Amino acid sequence: MKVPVLIVGAGPAGLTAAALLGRDGVGCLVLDRQDAVYPRPRAVHLDDEVYRILGRLGLAGSFAARSRPCHGLRLLDPDLRVLAEFRRSPGAGRHGYPEANMFDQPDLEHLLREHLATIGTVTLRGNAEVTGLAQDATGVRAEVTDRVTGARETVHADYVLGCDGANSLVRTAIGATMADLKFDQRWLVVDVATTADLGQWEGVHQVCDPRRAATYMRIGETRHRWEFRLRPGETAAEFGDFDRLHPLIEPWTGDVPAAELEIVRVAEYTFRARIADRWRDGRVFLLGDAAHLTPPFIGQGMGAGLRDAANLAWKLAGVLGGTLPESVLGTYETERKPHVRAMIRRAVLVGKAMTAGGRFGTLVRRVAVPRLNGRVIDSATPAxxxxxxxxxxxxxxxxxxxxxxxxxxxxxxxxxxxxxxxxxxxxxxxxxxxxxxxxxxxxxxxxxxxxxxxxxxxxxxxxxxxxxxxxxxxxxxxxxxxxxxx
Incomplete structure (x- = not known):
């Protein structure tokens, strides 16, 4: 089988890249290990710059129906008193959309998959695992195994986009490694569904507490997300019991009866800051979590992958269509890598402002919060x-x-x-x-x-x-x- 572009991984970055390439008439095959959208919520925020990418695909209205504008960010002290508030306009900003938006990642992935089904040049296949890559001057050969039947096939592509996440096989295949930017923290992630009105401010609450840093946000009409930093020795399993979990979320849920709080998920995540040493090898490119990992404190993890897709797709379409020289593909990493690094550093700064203890933590909060003010209020990212x-x-x-x-x-x-x-x-x-x-x-x-x-x-x-x-x-x-x- 021969295709112009093979995309490995059908997460948000891979689906967006396929949609943008398909819009320009480029033939794409998207392969994913899973048969369907992963049902659990992960990413929950995107800004107006990333919203604009969805708008270019004609999906702004559909996304608006599945999301809600966020009013901004509050940094709180351990007693939930406001240290600083950074408001975002729920109306249209300079990019035509609200500056901060909350959503459920499975909803977005379903929307993108539905859109791909309308594009004749794009094919999406699940239960298809890429097990090896090899390339020469004319293209890339991918070995693919059907995870249901065990059948094997070879796919030949002009270019391959590795959108296969943090444990990327594509990254390993091109010999790229992840550089550690020195941030690793274990956090408890709790998703709750309730029809009760919690009466909370409609923005992100970030509790700056070295004893138990926390984040709360409403992500839908009935969906709420909490994140709590785990202490040494603690595990997510310890909070599977509602009686143990309830004291953590009670400052926000108040007197809402336990029967009205449906625990959707309790899971442990390690927040990391890492970036691949190189994002390209010949005809193979890395996008999204395969190329970079960021702590979630400023809500830019998934958005960075969509920015990767928007940056690379039009260049690749131009090269394949003969209107751009192949040399322009070298600008992808040149442009995106410093941008991602800057956003990761910003996220790490917020993370340290939330979690650092002692005199150092007090100093970080005293110095960092004023410096963050202009950056957080303005949704624009670096040039x-x-x-x-x-x-x-x-x-x-x-x-x-x-x-x-x-x-x-x-x-x-x-x-x-x-x-x-x-x-x-x-x-x-x-x-x-x-x-x-x-x-x-x-x-x-x-x-x-x-x-x-x-x-x-x-x-x-x-x-x-x-x-x-x-x-x-x-x-x-x-x-x-x-x-x-x-």
Missing amino acids: LRRSALVARPRFRRSPAGRLCPNALLDDGTRFDDVAGGRFAVVTASTPSETERAAIRQSGAVLVPAGRSRELHRWLRTGAALVRPDGTVLCAGRLSRILRRFL
Whole structure:
């Protein structure tokens, strides 16, 4: 069997990569060891930048029906008094969606699988385990075993995307290893379903307590999540009994009777901070948890995998379609790895602010909380580093490497609706006929900044070339952009 792209793993990163590639007409085979969506909740948060990726797939409305906006983050002391509050707007931000959103991961995976079923170029197969990979200059050979029948087959692919999680076989196959960023903590994760009104603030509560750090959040109409740091010697099994668990959640559940609290899951997780030493070997790439692991304190773990998919998919589609040189694939790791590392460091900082004890812990909270204020309130993540597809000047500020706002335009549509997954030229001036012809010939979309007060305020002067993933490639004079990049 021969396919352009083989995706190993049908978690959120793999499903999103397949959907983005399928949108561009790229043939994909997605293989997963499991036959269906893993039913237990894991990831529960994504921000407006990641929401925007779902919007480009036409899934914003469906996701909105399965999620709820989150009002932000509170850092609490051991007595649940507010140390700091970082509010997020439940309305549409600059990317067109709420800045923080709670959801149930199985719901999102079902939504993505349903969407893949409508794409004729994508095939999803469960109970299919990739047991080996080998590649040469022409492609990759994957050995696949059917976990039900034991039948074996060989799949030949032009490219392979390893989206197969923390214990990635693909990562092992290319000889990549995970660098430890020095954060390992054992936590108890508790999911509860109840129709009772707990009367809690509709945001994330993070308790900064070295004795028992904790997190609480409402993730759905009837679903709630708690996370408690385990002490040395404690195990999740000890909290399987409700009488032992109840004192932990009681500060939030109050007088709600035990009969009205359905324990969905009690499990132990080890929160880690790790990143692969390399994300690519020839025609094989790593995405999601196969490439990086982050503590969940700022809710960016799953979102990082979707960002990986959005960064790589359009480049891969361009290479396979003959419109981009293969060299652009080298920009994937160049751009994404520093971004992921920065987000992991931010998560570790919050984790230490929550859990560090003694004078050191007090100092961390005193110093870190004020520094976090601007970063947490603003949902924007760091700009991508310079690459062949990010022309950031060294000595002056530029929007290059950041996302262009998904601004509301004068006809009621948004920027992404008009760009449609293509290159777009946003300009504050009126292009000449020659310039308009050059833009049309390149296949890019022209978006006058005057069509939107937000776009005009963002760009002010000159022009910006926006990539299919919404990232600004460069900004400056329109004539220079056309001459250099189009």
